Amino acid sequence: xxxxxxxxxxxxxxxxxxxxxxxxxxxxxxxxxxxxxxxxxxxxxxxxxxxxxxxxxxxxxxxxxxxxxxxxxxxxxxxxxxxxxxxxxxxxxxxxxxxxxxxxxxxxxxxxxxxxxxxxxxxxxxxxxxxxxxxxxxxxxxxxxxxxxxxxxxxxxxxxxxxxxxxxxxxxxxxxxxxxxxxxxxxxxxxxxxxxxxxxxxxxxxxxxxxxxxxxxxxxxxxxxxxxxxxxxxxxxxxxxxxxxxxxxxxxxxxxxxxxxxxxxxxxxxxxxxxxxxxxxxxxxxxxxxxxxxxxxxxxxxxxxxxxxxxxxxxxxxxxxxxxxxxxxxxxxxxxxxxxxxxxxxxxxxxxxxxxxxxxxxxxxxxxxxxxxxxxxxxxxxxxxxxxxxxxxxxxxxxxxxxxxxxxxxxxxxxxxxxxxxxxxxxxxx
Ligand SMILES: Cc1cc2nc3c(=O)[nH]c(=O)nc-3n(C[C@H](O)[C@H](O)[C@H](O)COP(=O)(O)OP(=O)(O)OC[C@H]3O[C@@H](n4cnc5c(N)ncnc54)[C@H](O)[C@@H]3O)c2cc1C
Numbered sequence: 001x002x003x004x005x006x007x008x009x010x011x012x013x014x015x016x017x018x019x020x021x022x023x024x025x026x027x028x029x030x031x032x033x034x035x036x037x038x039x040x041x042x043x044x045x046x047x048x049x050x051x052x053x054x055x056x057x058x059x060x061x062x063x064x065x066x067x068x069x070x071x072x073x074x075x076x077x078x079x080x081x082x083x084x085x086x087x088x089x090x091x092x093x094x095x096x097x098x099x100x101x102x103x104x105x106x107x108x109x110x111x112x113x114x115x116x117x118x119x120x121x122x123x124x125x126x127x128x129x130x131x132x133x134x135x136x137x138x139x140x141x142x143x144x145x146x147x148x149x150x151x152x153x154x155x156x157x158x159x160x161x162x163x164x165x166x167x168x169x170x171x172x173x174x175x176x177x178x179x180x181x182x183x184x185x186x187x188x189x190x191x192x193x194x195x196x197x198x199x200x201x202x203x204x205x206x207x208x209x210x211x212x213x214x215x216x217x218x219x220x221x222x223x224x225x226x227x228x229x230x231x232x233x234x235x236x237x238x239x240x241x242x243x244x245x246x247x248x249x250x251x252x253x254x255x256x257x258x259x260x261x262x263x264x265x266x267x268x269x270x271x272x273x274x275x276x277x278x279x280x281x282x283x284x285x286x287x288x289x290x291x292x293x294x295x296x297x298x299x300x301x302x303x304x305x306x307x308x309x310x311x312x313x314x315x316x317x318x319x320x321x322x323x324x325x326x327x328x329x330x331x332x333x334x335x336x337x338x339x340x341x342x343x344x345x346x347x348x349x350x351x352x353x354x355x356x357x358x359x360x361x362x363x364x365x366x367x368x369x370x371x372x373x374x375x376x377x378x379x380x381x382x383x384x385x386x387x388x389x390x391x392x393x394x395x396x397x398x399x400x401x402x403x404x405x406x407x408x409x410x411x412x413x414x415x416x417x418x419x420x421x422x423x424x425x426x427x428x429x430x
Contacts, residue, residue: 018153023051025368025391026159032395067346163370188262249294302372320350
C-alpha cells in the first residue's frame with residue numbers, strides 16, 4: 001500500500017467484525033454477525049444501504065424458488081416480510097410483476113434491520129486500501145469527508161460487490177470471460193410513470209417497434225429487445241434495457257464513460273416509448289439509478305471455484321452454505337444477445353463456504369457478487385437473493401470465528417450450517 005495513506009491516517013474505527021459494503025450481501029452479513037453477538041461495524045460509501053437494490057434501482061428479486069420450493073429464506077425472507085409490512089412489496093402475480101419491491105422502502109427496511117441488530121454504521125465512507133502481513137489483514141484505510149482513517153478488526157468481510165477490499169489486500173482474482181477478459185455489460189435502470197398499462201401492446205409488438213427504431217437510427221443501443229417489468233405501482237414500468245459494453249466496473253474512467261453513454265441511451269428509449277408505443281404517450285421518466293449497474297467485475301479466487309458444471313449439474317457440497325437455482329444468464333459482453341442455460345426443472349445447486357474464503361487469508365471473507373466462481377457460474381450466483389444468503393453465511397461464520405478464536409478456514413462447518421438452518425436457511429444435504 002502507498003505511504004500516502006498509511007503515514008498520516010489515525011486509527012479511529014475498530015470492531016470485531018468489519019463489513020465493507022452495505023448491499024444485500026453486506027447488510028445480511030452485518031445483521032447476522034451482530035445477531036450472533038459480534039461487535040459489528042458496516043462501512044458504506046453511499047448515504048443509505050441496499051447496494052444495487054437501491055442505488056442501482058435493480059428490481060425484481062430473481063429466482064429463489066424452484067419446483068414449488070423456496071430455497072432462500074433466513075434474513076432474505078425477513079427483508080421481504082418487512083417490505084410487505086411497509087407496503088413495499090408487490091402482490092401482483094403476473095410473471096413479469098412477481099417479486100418486485102419499492103426501492104425507497106428497501107432503504108428504510110435495510111436501515112431498520114441494521115440498527116435493530118445493533119450494527120454500527122459508517123456511511124459516506126469508502127474503503128480504499130488495506131495492509132496485510134502473512135495472510136493476515138491488519139487494517140484497512142478509509143476515505144471520506146473526514147479525511148483518511150485507519151480501521152482495525154478481527155475479521156473483515158468484503159461485500160463491496162467489486163471485491164475492492166480483497167483486491168487491495170492482494171487476493172488473486174479474475175475478471176471477465178476467459179477468451180478476452182470482457183465482463184457482462186453495464187445497465188442503467190430507469191422507470192417511467194404515468195403509463196396506461198391497459199393500452200400497452202404485447203412484448204413482441206413493443207420489440208418489433210424497437211427493431212424499427214433501431215433500423216431508423218433512432219436507437220443505437222446494442223441490446224436486442226426491450227426488457228421491462230411491472231413494479232409495485234400500477235402505471236409505473238421498470239426498464240432493464242440500456243446496455244453499455246466493453247467497460248470495466250473497476251475503472252473510474254470506464255464508469256464515467258458508461259454513465260454518460262447509458263443516460264444518452266435512456267433519453268433515446270424514453271423518446272421512442274413516448275412517441276411510438278401505445279400507452280406511453282403521457283408517460284414520463286420518473287427515476288434512474290443513482291449509479292449504473294455493474295453486473296460483473298472482479299471474481300476472487302477462493303479455496304474453491306464454482307463452475308458452470310456445478311451450477312447446471314445441481315451439485316451439492318458438504319460445506320454448502322446457500323443454494324441457488326437461477327439460470328446461467330450472460331448478457332453479451334461485446335454486443336447483442338443474451339445466453340441463458342437453465343438448471344434441470346426443480347433443481348438447485350449448493351454454494352460451498354470455500355467460495356467465500358480467499359486463498360491464503362486467515363481473517364478475510366468475501367460475500368455477494370465477487371465470490372469465487374467462473375465467469376459462467378458467476379452469472380447465476382450474482383442475483384440479490386443469493387447475495388443475501390451468502391452474506392448471512394459470511395456474517396454468521398465471522399461471528400463464529402470471534403467466538404471460537406479461529407481463522408476463517410478453520411471453523412466448524414457443520415456447526416455453521418446448523419446455525420444457518422436454525423435461523424431459517426434452507427440448506428439441503430450432500
Ligand atoms: C444491471 C443489473 C441487473 C440486475 N438484475 C437483477 C435482477 O433483476 N434481480 C436480481 O435479483 N439481481 C439482479 N442483479 C444482480 C444484483 O443486483 C447484484 O449482483 C447484487 O446486488 C449483488 O449484491 P452485493 O451485496 O454483492 O453487491 P451490491 O449490491 O453491489 O452492493 C455493494 C455495496 O458496497 C458499496 N461499496 C462498493 N465499493 C465500496 C467501497 N470501496 N467502500 C465502501 N462501500 C463500497 C456499494 O455502494 C454498495 O452499497 C442485477 C445487477 C445489475 C448490475
